[in-house]
Amino acid sequence: xxxxxxxxxxxxxxxxxxxxxxxxxxxxxxxxxxxxxxxxxxxxxxxxxxxxxxxxxxxxxxxxxxxxxxxxxxxxxxxxxxxxxxxxxxxxxxxxxxxxxxxxxxxxxxxxxxxxxxxxxxxxxxxxxxxxxxxxxxxxxxxxxxxxxxxxxxxxxxxxxxxxxxxxxxxxxxxxxxxxxxxxxxxxxxxxxxxxxxxxxxxxxxxxxxxxxxxxxxxxxxxxxxxxxxxxxxxxxxxxxxxxxxxxxxxxxxxxxxxxxxxxxxxxxxxxxxxxxxxxxxxxxxxxxxxx
Numbered sequence: 688x689x690x691x692x693x694x695x696x697x698x699x700x701x702x703x704x705x706x707x708x709x710x711x712x713x714x715x716x717x718x719x720x721x722x723x724x725x726x727x728x729x730x731x732x733x734x735x736x737x738x739x740x741x742x743x744x745x746x747x748x749x750x751x752x753x754x755x756x757x758x759x760x761x762x763x764x765x766x767x768x769x770x771x772x773x774x775x776x777x778x779x780x781x782x783x784x785x786x787x788x789x790x791x792x793x794x795x796x797x798x799x800x801x802x803x804x805x806x807x808x809x810x811x812x813x814x815x816x817x818x819x820x821x822x823x824x825x826x827x828x829x830x831x832x833x834x835x836x837x838x839x840x841x842x843x844x845x846x847x848x849x850x851x852x853x854x855x856x857x858x859x860x861x862x863x864x865x866x867x868x869x870x871x872x873x874x875x876x877x878x879x880x881x882x883x884x885x886x887x888x889x890x891x892x893x894x895x896x897x898x899x900x901x902x903x904x905x906x907x908x909x910x911x912x913x914x915x916x917x918x919x920x921x922x923x924x925x926x927x928x929x930x931x932x933x934x935x936x937x938x939x940x941x942x943x944x945x946x947x948x949x950x951x952x953x954x955x956x957x958x959x960x961x962x963x964x965x966x967x968x969x970x971x972x973x974x975x976x977x978x979x
Contacts, residue, residue: 695926699935702919707942709912712904713778719892720775721883723905727771728880730909735873742869752866752874759861760871764878766854772883773847781841789845791824791937796853798930809930816973817934823965824937826958853933859921860929868922876913934973937966 716723739750752760777786798817802809862871888894896902924932941963 692926695923696935698919698923699927699932700938702916702923703936703938704942705916705919706912706936707939708946709907709916710778710939710942711946712907712912713775715904717896717898717901718894718905719887719890720779721772721890722887722892722894723908724768724771724775725880725883725887726905727908727913728876728883730906731914732873732876732880734910734914735869735876739869739873742867752870756862756865759858760866760874761878763855763858763862763871763875765882766851766858767875768879768882769851770848770855771879772886773844773851777841777844777848779841780844786841786845786848789842790848790852791821791939792846792849793852793856793933793936795821796849797856797933800853800857801928801930813930813973816969816971818969819972820934820937820966820969823962823969826962826965827941856924856929856933860924860932863921863925868918868925872918872921931973935970938970941966 713720713723718726774786774790777790795817798809798813859871859875862875896905920932920936927935
């Protein structure tokens with residue numbers, strides 16, 4: 688199926704906003720951060736398997752991936768497991784602003800790695816748009832940006848999140864060249880869940896919610912953040928460069944900001960509107976074709 692550029696961009700944008708909105712669910716969990724990362728992947732796996740089986744006949748694709756695609760899928764799952772592991776730890780051990788901004792540095796690592804190791808072209812428009820979008824992300828996070836804590840662990844976790852998410856996006860980009868969204872998301876999620884399971888069982892903290900209501904934020908993470916949010920990102924990345932996808936995901940901060948205003952009464956002002964404008968304009972500049 689041919690995906691138009693604007694459809695891919697809308698898909699990734701919607702996915703980014705959903706990921707930002709559902710970030711608030713991490714604040715409501717009563718299990719360990721690693722257990723939450725595992726359940727985030729495990730809960731939607733049956734639905735992903737059903738999706739894979741149902742779309743196989745209509746798209747003429749293989750149920751099992753070809754051998755040549757096994758390694759890209761494993762790499763995507765490995766990096767996604769690391770991304771969720773460190774992201775959830777960062778949200779616990781540092782401020783939301785630090786964690787979000789440091790994780791969003793993936794929008795810087797992806798184009799640099801793509802340029803150095805994969806030979807991807809980076810235009811001047813992209814560099815200018817990236818700088819503007821990152822400035823907007825930093826401005827959005829200014830309320831809770833602080834100097835590193837005494838041990839600096841939370842900020843290190845946030846930085847590692849950005850590195851792992853960078854690896855995930857690059858691997859996802861390669862997977863989507865040969866495989867469908869259903870294949871890519873199901874198999875990479877399965878690998879990530881398997882890798883996270885031992886850590887979820889062995890590290891300190893509850894493995895299961897203490898009450899039935901405790902499952903609600905986990906289902907929100909699994910169904911809204913992973914199945915829908917990550918699914919939209921996986922769908923759209925086939926038509927976009929991984930570097931563009933990483934930058935669009937800076938919009939995650941807008942979703943988180945909206946939830947903070949509506950449900951946590953976090954104060955916002957004109958500077959926040961300026962930050963949102965910088966993000967949107969930056970993405971628009973980066974997406975402009977190079978002048979002839």
